[in-house]
Amino acid sequence: MPPVEIDASALPPLGMPPADFLRDYWQKRPLLIRNAFPGFVSPIEPEDLAGLACEEMALSRIVSHDRDRDHWRLRTGPFREDEFPGMPHQDWTLLVQDVDKWDADVAALLDCFDFLPRWRIDDIMVSFAAPGGSVGAHVDQYDVFLLQAQGRRRWQIDASESPSLTFRRDVELKLLQRFSPTHDWVLGPGDMLYLPPGVPHHGVAEDACLTFSVGMRAPSAAELLGDFVDTLAAEADEALRYRDPDLEPPRDPAEIDVAAMNRAVEALNMLRMNDPERLGDWFGRFITLYRSSGEVIAGENGRSRIEIEWDLQHGARLVRHPWSRMAWRKGGRGSRLYVNGHAIALPARAAARVANSRVLDGDDYAALGQAGQDCVFELYRTGHYHLQMDADGDDGGNGATWWPEDGSGQ
Ligand code: SIN
Numbered sequence: 001m002p003p004v005e006i007d008a009s010a011l012p013p014l015g016m017p018p019a020d021f022l023r024d025y026w027q028k029r030p031l032l033i034r035n036a037f038p039g040f041v042s043p044i045e046p047e048d049l050a051g052l053a054c055e056e057m058a059l060s061r062i063v064s065h066d067r068d069r070d071h072w073r074l075r076t077g078p079f080r081e082d083e084f085p086g087m088p089h090q091d092w093t094l095l096v097q098d099v100d101k102w103d104a105d106v107a108a109l110l111d112c113f114d115f116l117p118r119w120r121i122d123d124i125m126v127s128f129a130a131p132g133g134s135v136g137a138h139v140d141q142y143d144v145f146l147l148q149a150q151g152r153r154r155w156q157i158d159a160s161e162s163p164s165l166t167f168r169r170d171v172e173l174k175l176l177q178r179f180s181p182t183h184d185w186v187l188g189p190g191d192m193l194y195l196p197p198g199v200p201h202h203g204v205a206e207d208a209c210l211t212f213s214v215g216m217r218a219p220s221a222a223e224l225l226g227d228f229v230d231t232l233a234a235e236a237d238e239a240l241r242y243r244d245p246d247l248e249p250p251r252d253p254a255e256i257d258v259a260a261m262n263r264a265v266e267a268l269n270m271l272r273m274n275d276p277e278r279l280g281d282w283f284g285r286f287i288t289l290y291r292s293s294g295e296v297i298a299g300e301n302g303r304s305r306i307e308i309e310w311d312l313q314h315g316a317r318l319v320r321h322p323w324s325r326m327a328w329r330k331g332g333r334g335s336r337l338y339v340n341g342h343a344i345a346l347p348a349r350a351a352a353r354v355a356n357s358r359v360l361d362g363d364d365y366a367a368l369g370q371a372g373q374d375c376v377f378e379l380y381r382t383g384h385y386h387l388q389m390d391a392d393g394d395d396g397g398n399g400a401t402w403w404p405e406d407g408s409g410q
């Protein structure tokens with residue numbers, strides 16, 4: 001049985017080669033990773049999180065617990081700045097979703113998770129908890145890496161075979177009626193707890209603390225089917241229908257016979273659901289759009305191609321919009337780059353380079369080749385890349401700096 005706890009000081013962030021982690025733990029069993037990020041210093045402060053929770057576009061919640069009455073209260077943001085100084089000294093948590101889209105330093109942490117496909121990662125949620133603060137014992141449907149960023153949090157988990165999963169009816173939050181922990185740890189800065197889906201857990205702040213949850217996306221089978229069928233249906237030719245030129249006089253006019261059912265299957269097959277190219281193309285578009293709560297909208301990207309290329313040759317960089325999600329795929333009919341639900345035909349090398357480049361400098365751009373450069377300029381025009389004139393983040397005066405002032409782009 002692989003151990004449930006490891007010290008990663010010598011091999012951060014997992015304490016083992018990624019292949020071993022994926023084989024033994026990923027989607028299978030929890031792992032407490034001490035020193036996953038040795039000497040970790042949180043890139044944001046609780047005040048930054050509170051500031052973000054006041055933004056219209058940010059998804060934020062406050063969960064408070066009245067211990068005496070075991071009463072839970074959930075409030076959703078945006079919150080007013082003047083609400084925070086008056087908050088109690090204990091037993092509440094502020095949670096903000098998608099902090100990686102708002103803060104470049106938080107987003108940079110995702111590079112440490114490149115042992116997973118990037119399109120599997122949903123967001124980094126950050127929580128601030130006052131001492132005693134918690135969101136109660138619960139289960140999540142998705143894998144999560146809970147990185148302790150500041151202060152200490154006590155995590156209890158139930159790693160037993162078949163934990164009890166009945167929920168309390170008296171609370172708005174999906175809290176477990178019974179929780180019997182099998183493990184109990186206090187995590188400090190840099191420690192990280194990996195939980196596969198379905199493991200009951202309960203995290204209580206020992207002192208005021210920040211926790212980063214790197215959460216995964218995993219569409220349900222029903223979502224996948226629904227979206228795929230919608231896509232096929234939207235593209236289908238109306239002339240493709242149930243047909244029966246071979247019809248013979250029915251034995252019983254009310255009966256749906258075997259021949260009729262075969263024809264129904266034939267009509268469904270006309271949609272070419274099994275065609276790997278259509279399936280691949282749909283999945284690339286679906287997964288780069290799935291669960292995205294922000295949108296990329298073209299802004300003031302008014303520079304001409306010649307100007308952009310001149311700027312890139314003179315130290316400017318193209319920086320990807322935080323809500324822009326990319327993936328690529330080698331298909332039977334050529335490679336495709338997928339960008340927020342769109343498919344772009346591109347040679348495999350260029351597609352891979354663009355998909356992996358959050359930032360492109362002049363050399364990166366030059367190495368893309370003609371098709372890659374055409375594609376990047378189009379992505380710049382449509383808002384997926386933004387020109388940054390120098391390393392300090394000066395944007396050359398076109399007025400749009402995404403980080404850290406405005407992560408929304410909406
Ligand atoms: C938290 O950060 O308080 C909750 C995270 C979780 O349990 O998934």
Ligand code: CO
Nearest residue numbers: 138139140201
């Ligand atoms: Co959870």
